[in-house]
Structure formats: C-alpha cells, structure tokens
Amino acid sequence: MELSERKRRILKAIVEQYISTAEPVGSKAIAADPEMNLSSATIRNEMADLTAMGLLEQPHTSAGRIPSPQGYRIYVNELMNEHRLSLEETQEINRALKQKMSQLDSLLADAGKVVSELTSYPAYALTTQVGRRTVQRYDLIQVDGETVIAVLLLEDGTACNRVMKFPGGIEKDLVQRMGTVFNAGFTNLTAQEIDSAMIRAAERTLGDEIGAAAALASFTISTLESGGSKKVLSGVSNLLTLPEYQDVNKAHKLMDFLAEGNELEQMEMPQGQEGVQILIGPENVAEELKDSGVVLATYPLGNNMQGVIGVVGPTRMDYAKVAAYLSYIAGGMQQISQGTSPPQLPELRPMDDQDESR
Amino acid sequence: MELSERKRRILKAIVEQYISTAEPVGSKAIAADPEMNLSSATIRNEMADLTAMGLLEQPHTSAGRIPSPQGYRIYVNELMNEHRLSLEETQEINRALKQKMSQLDSLLADAGKVVSELTSYPAYALTTQVGRRTVQRYDLIQVDGETVIAVLLLEDGTACNRVMKFPGGIEKDLVQRMGTVFNAGFTNLTAQEIDSAMIRAAERTLGDEIGAAAALASFTISTLESGGSKKVLSGVSNLLTLPEYQDVNKAHKLMDFLAEGNELEQMEMPQGQEGVQILIGPENVAEELKDSGVVLATYPLGNNMQGVIGVVGPTRMDYAKVAAYLSYIAGGMQQISQGTSPPQLPELRPMDDQDESR
DNA sequence: CTTAGCACTCTAGCTCCCTGAGTGCTAAAG
C-alpha cells in the first residue's frame, strides 16, 4: 500500500506527539489538532492501516498507538522538518562552547557536556585513529642529572611528553645520542613495527646500561597504542529523568553499556564519511541499543584522526533537534581543531542562510 | 546508659546483618545466631534500649530495626573487625592494578575503576594541589617554520606540552629569546602572579608582533589554573543495583551530584593528613550525601599534590571491607607515584603481618 | 534476670471492582 498524503500527515502528527509526551497517541488527540480536519473515526481507520503497514504499534488493544522503528525511519527520512536552529539557540551554543573550550585536549569532554546539557540526553564524544599512528620526531630535554623529559611529536600533529627518572643518573651525552638514534630509527613506525630486537640494537649502539632506551621505547609504544582514541561521556544520569528508563534495570543496562562498552567506538560513519547519522532501535548493532535511538555526527579532526560526537536516548527522541545540534557542533569542532592555538572559537552562525530578520 | 558488652554484641550483629540484607533486622533473626545464647524476648528488650539510646531506628512499629547513623559510628569506631585482606583478595587487587596501571596519567582512572569493580560501589579518584603551582622551567622546541612545541616542567615534577602554530611563520631567533625571557621572568610564579603588564613587557622586550608571548603566557596560566586537579568517576551505575537506590529519583540525585558537584573535592582529610576516613550519613557536609556513606583515603602524590580515592555507597555499606581495600590501594598508589618511570607496580603484600599459612 | 506467651500493630501483597481511554465495526449521511 502506498502512503497517501493524508497517512503521512497522520503519521507525522503521531510521531511528534509521541516524542513530546511519551504516551501512546489516540485517535482523538490527533483529531483535536485544528490542522487535521477529520473526525476521530476517520483517523482510526487510517491508523488501522498504518498499523497494518507496520509503521505503528499498539502496546495493547485499548491503548493508543506508538510509532514502530520503521515508522520513525519514515518520519526521519521523509516527514521530519529540518530543525533550523534559531538565533537564540546558536547564541546559546556559542556561549556554552566559548565558555568551555580551552584546549584541544579537553575539547571532547566539553563538547559532549554541552550537547548533553542542551539535549538532556546522554552524549558521548570520541576520537578514533583512521590512519597509521607514528612518531614524527623525538625531543629529549635533560632537566637534571637524573631526569629527562621525552617529548614525542606524533604524525597527527599532537605532542606527548613523559618525565623519565634515572635514579642512578644519566649522562648528558647518552641523552643526546639517544635522541639521534631514536629520531633515525624509531620514527614513522607504528607500535607494531617496533620490536624488541630493534630496542636491543639501540641499546647496544648506545652502550646503554641503565635501560634508558628501553624506557623510551616502551613510552613510545604505549603512546602509539593508546591510539589517541578517547571516549568521554556526559550526562548519563539524564537517562533517569526519562519515562522509558524509570525501570531501573533498563537504565542500568544502558548506562553500563555506555560506560563500559567500546562498541560505541565501532559505530561510526561507513568509510570515514562525514555527516549526521541516525540509528533507530533495531538498526543499532549493539544489543543494548536495540530500543534506543542514536544520533551521531562524524567530523575530521587533525591529520588522520576522526572525531565522533553522539547522543543516545529513547527511540522516541527529538531526532530533528538533536541532529541539528550535532551537525552544528561537529562543524564547530572541525573549525576549532583546524584553528591555530590558542583555539579561538570561530563565530558560528546559524546553519540557515535565510534572512533572520523577523 | 553505658553500652553493656551484650548490647555491643547485639548492635554489632544487627549492623552486620543489615549490611548484608538491607532489610530491617528483627529480634528473632538475631536470636537465631548460635553465638547468641539468648531468647528473642531478651534481645527485644535490649533492642528497645538501643533504640532509646538512639543507636537503632524503627521504620515503623512492626518492622525490625535498622542502625541509625550513630549506631554505624559506634560500629565503625569500636565494633567492626578490621577486614584483613586475604591472600586471594590482595592477589586479585594486584592483578587488577597491574593490568591497568600504565601511566601515572591514567593511574587515577584505573585505580577508581579497580576499586569500583571490587566493591561494586561507585568510586572516585581525584588529585588536589596542596601547595603553590608554578612552572619550573620552559623548553621550546621548534618543529618547523610555523610550529613550536612548548614544554612546561612544573614544580611538582610533571610536564605539560602544547603545540602552538603561528600561521604567518615564526623566527627561530624569537623562539630562542622567548625561551630565555620566560625562563627568567615567568618561572616560580603562580597563575595569579602573572599579570598582563608582565606579558606586555615580555612582548616589548622580544619585539614580538605575532602574539607568541601572549600565547605562551596564556598556555602557562591555563595549565597552572587547571591545577592538576582531576576527578575521575567509575562504576556509578552500580548504584542502580542497590535496593536503596531503586527509587530512580534518589539515584538520579546522587549520580548528578557525583558527576557534577565539585564538592567531592572539598572533602578531604583535615590539613593534609593521610589515612582512611569514614563519613556516615549526616556526617557528610553535602546535602546529597546525607543518607549515604563515604569512605575515602588520602595519600601524598608527587611533590605537592595530594591524591584522594573514595567510595560512595548506601549508609549500610561494608565499611570494614571498603576501608581495607582503599587503604591498601592508596598505599599502592603512593608507592607507584614515587617509583621511577615506567611505573613498576611494587609487589604489594597483604596488610596483615600475621602468618598466612593455612 | 530471663523467657514464654499473648495481644496488638502495621505493611506487603492479593483480589476485586470500577473507571476511562481507546478501539473496531456498522450503518447512515454526504
């Protein structure tokens, strides 16, 4: 059966009502809408059709209808109004971001926090490595007779450091030669490509008897392996305010999944695409998300990193609004991450290009 | 009224039973204990006394008794057996710590995680600054014509870095002179002591027209201000498995408090003492914790940092066990943080010095 | 001082019932 225009209007009304009330929607409620010049009986007939088509569901005979995942899908793909951020909303976001953004390092956490505060849903932010992760350059700074700071400049443009202490003392000369050896032999290699034979060789070359080379190599490996990929969660307890998670068990399962699972990290755009993706209920791969909705935005970050920022909520979530927020913020993140240091927040403007002159 | 030996035994039995069942304890249940050669009627009389003394409470007339906060206090101070970690427990902890401890940086998070996994209560770990926080030394590494990495060695022995980009290019000479100027003029100062006049003066001295000095100074200030103090939470969703937090509202409030509030950070040992502290119900300052229990351990960390690791749970929490875990782990953290790099986990032994030869 | 016995209290959980929202179907009206 094809979706008539009228059915579409009814479906849209049902989804939107359900999104805001979380209660099954009855025919009368829809008929009450002044835009809908139909009696409740007619609506009932249409609703019966929509149910037969699998777009609506009935919790039980005498309850109203709620949208099925397929129903949401149609809503998201075809019916949903683009949520245009109002000037106030963008100002709100800009204000929130500006206050928080201090360093690229905490950018993730802050973005997640902003999103979760704006949407009242839990949000997560993460980065993933898309290419090789290697050291581009080593710098060793000798602080005193037994302390050396190693600074690793990674290929993605970030730097890491570690204070290394050698209680027996370490020769200035050794430090310098070690820098040379590592810059020559340990750059442009991934963690996997560094093996113990190389480390032993370096030790021999250096005449290193205090394990300095081994320490530096192990720092290198752990830095590369930690993979720059981080995950930050915010606002998880917001779940508990939602009617669908009044069941403690359900809430617990989802929270655990969010805090623990690294499956979130595998959920990203296919082949590094960018943009906003919406996953409804069973469309999610993870079992724990089968009756939740996920909206996520992917954006490029630094050289070969990718950032993902996402929101998890009940299936009935305000997809239009959340998607708009995410895409806006992802855009901002991208700009900031490309900006110079200290990161200056670019003046983000509302996404719409229309005249804001009302 | 003085606490007779018998009353103490009965109080202890009640607290312990309540800790494990979370149900009000009746006289019969206590009388059933073979160690307690008394009839339920006698116990009832004693319980009535204990209630009059304010050590027990009655949810309603025909329910059993539960310990009052004062009752817990007496239990914790006088009655509780030191929980001696068994060999298995320490092995378990050692195994868990060893697996996770990689870098001092993530040490906190890992310790919290271990604790929350072991206790099934939410745990938090944080560090606070106890003394002045200043830069001890600046190192500027020029990577290419427009990129400089600034490495700040702080007075507490940690190092921070930041990649600074100057799109218009930056002179080698300027970088070098800036290092000299900052090492001379910006070390041993707290964030508050650096003012804009100083920055302008440095800019003039350097003939800096691209804001390099301002960027470095602002990095310095934000580093010093961020105060090395971090907070990491783990296992918050564990709350939801506990009977006292089946009420979603209660759980939500506490979770929010844990995630948001920085009041946790103000809860530490008076004047930098070390050791394990137990706060029961209303003994907590924060309103949100008035009917929870908190166990926290404080330990020195680095030069003038202090680490705190704590567990939050229902008032009825197994204080003996949690306190034992925390003090053990805090000891380990202290050792690790004083160790050389890469941090090697010292082989922690059970706290008891008695022969483990069963 | 301890204990057995008893009357009393109070909650948790059960059933029963009713209400109200919502449905599907039918027949009449447009």
Next chain:
DNA sequence: CTTTAGCACTCAGGGAGCTAGAGTGCTAAG
C-alpha cells in the same frame, strides 16, 4: 466511495478491602 456518528467491547491503572505474617511491647511465670 468516503466520511462520520454511534455503540459495544477491551483492557490497563488505580483504589478499596482483606489477609497473612513479621515484629513489637508487655506481663507473668520460671
């Protein structure tokens, strides 16, 4: 053919009433 009014039917949710059981406090006897 479509829309609508009307009606019988279904079912979850909530309140009232009841019971069982756990626990208490008191008294009187050992």
